[in-house]
Amino acid sequence: MQEKKKIPKSVASRLSLYLREISRLEDEGGDKVSSVELGELTGLTDAQVRKDLSYFGQFGTSGSGYEILKLKNILRDLLGKDNIWHIVLIGAGNIGSALLRYPGFKNQGFIIKEAFDIDQKKIGKCYGEVTVKDVRQINDIEKDRSIKIAIITVPVDSAQDVAEEVTRYGIICILNFSPVILKVDEGVTVRNIDLSNELENFSFILTSAKG
Amino acid sequence: MQEKKKIPKSVASRLSLYLREISRLEDEGGDKVSSVELGELTGLTDAQVRKDLSYFGQFGTSGSGYEILKLKNILRDLLGKDNIWHIVLIGAGNIGSALLRYPGFKNQGFIIKEAFDIDQKKIGKCYGEVTVKDVRQINDIEKDRSIKIAIITVPVDSAQDVAEEVTRYGIICILNFSPVILKVDEGVTVRNIDLSNELENFSFILTSAKG
DNA sequence: AGAGATTTGTGATTTTTTTCACGAAGTAGG
DNA sequence: CCTACTTCGTGAAAAAAATCACAAATCTCT
Known part of the structure; x- marks a missing residue:
């Protein structure tokens, strides 16, 4: 599923925050992360994390969470991190x-x-x-x-x-x-x-x- | 007509902005200001200005606007500007x-x-x-x-x-x-x-x- | 393979914030 | 004092954002 709906301003302003924490997890050798965990890291509720992430596709796995590498790449992509x-x-x-x-x-x-x-x-x-x-x-x-x-x-x-x-x-x-x-x-x-x-x-x- | 209701977060975050522009007007020798004018200065709509200001009392004058000195003092008071x-x-x-x-x-x-x-x-x-x-x-x-x-x-x-x-x-x-x-x-x-x-x-x- | 635990994705609901729109109050000029 | 014009204050409506809550999907363990 591609960019489903337009990403709301409130969500857009958090992308950077998500990417930061995801990258940190990756550096620590992490593999998967749940919405609860990511919520703790970002100071948001788990429900909000899931809702936010749902704006740009469904790539979580019930029962185990989100794949860090995949999530990172999506966020990097949205944020245009391959550009200088x-x-x-x-x-x-x-x-x-x-x-x-x-x-x-x-x-x-x-x-x-x-x-x-x-x-x-x-x-x-x-x-x-x-x-x-x-x-x-x-x-x-x-x-x-x-x-x-x-x-x-x-x-x-x-x-x-x-x-x-x-x-x-x-x-x-x-x-x-x-x-x-x-x-x-x-x-x-x-x-x-x-x-x-x-x-x-x-x-x-x-x-x-x-x- | 004291603090009528609790001031919402969104409004609180704008108090400082209002005070800044009001002070600027005062420095320029201003006396009164309308919600339209204050809206232009702050980048907000006139309706929002009026609504915001209404949270801390009614002191505007229909037909002529808000008294700058009075408004400034109220804002200074709310923001605790007499403290260091x-x-x-x-x-x-x-x-x-x-x-x-x-x-x-x-x-x-x-x-x-x-x-x-x-x-x-x-x-x-x-x-x-x-x-x-x-x-x-x-x-x-x-x-x-x-x-x-x-x-x-x-x-x-x-x-x-x-x-x-x-x-x-x-x-x-x-x-x-x-x-x-x-x-x-x-x-x-x-x-x-x-x-x-x-x-x-x-x-x-x-x-x-x-x- | 099945039972129980975990975690997602998302409609529905609630809360918060902004915008609308208009009556009432005030001003200005003759 | 009357008319025309301005501007406030604010309920009501709309829009945006956050939270809830639960079915469905997946995982783990035996």
Whole structure:
């Protein structure tokens, strides 16, 4: 049975989690895994695991569980893990430069190909394997149509401008660390990572718990 | 008209966003704001804005909108913004040290009070205003009962251990950057920031779009 | 091969979240 | 004060997500 139905957003956002735990099991020499076990590893219920996995075919075996290798391959396939994705990063400040140095991306098939900043002090610096260029040269990325993903780590005032610029040059996925809602064209996906937001959520929890 | 009903999770996660945009409007000298306008700023529909705000009282004015100052104060109150929250950070690697240097937290009332690492090369170093201590001294935080929030930026293998340790010493909110699901006691809240996860989500989108 | 245990796959149900749509309240201008 | 216009607040409806619960498939053990 092929892709039976369209995979819901909620399920899609968990694929990565499943793959991570499945890969871990494989590394440990595992062979099969049950929905209960996978649920424990991912913090989900067994029913949810089964329902999620059922969206992309039926390949579990009653009585024994899911074959790890098979499941891994399906997840890798869905997530396009055989591709290598090229990324442009704009803003080589604290967070930006940390991401440039972060080795975890490369292992996962994500390569930061270009980095830009507006600050003369940062331009020319090399983090990890990338040299920071002047943001005025950002249209360089237009030549390299393999770059579809941008990471934006610029101050809040320039984030919208940067988003508009990179989408003009072929970017269709943006990981935005700037605390602002980016307005982008249809067809462009934005995911926000807002650290203050996360902390304020704690603040809310801590505050309401006290009351 | 007090807290009418319990605020749903989905709404709680947006409070921070509302406050941010409201504060921005206030800085620009705004006075009133309509649900339509606030919807545009937050990327939500006007209906959702009204519904959300209705969870914590009715203070809009038909025909003219919401009073910015009033709304701001309510949101600040809900989010406990008059408090200052103390944080402990464990793992002063790429991301960890970037967070230590990041000035944005302090402005928002979040202060990283202590930082720990296991690596002798990092211990003793000072980032921002915090000096990294030896993780073996982590029980120091038990003395300072004002620290309720931990940021975990350690490698995946040690994350669970660290989580267990800090919760033993009074932490009840954990911001986890490590790509692993932390098992914590009831009453402890974990929020995960998983960068590879976010990128893989893009990978999924890009892959399925191609098909 | 048969009995009992395990585990999947999935309709049905429940819960949560979002959207709709409209009455009521308020504004503005003459 | 009246008319036309805006905008809120919210029940009701719809959509999305999670949970339940159980028949059917498979496994294990003797």
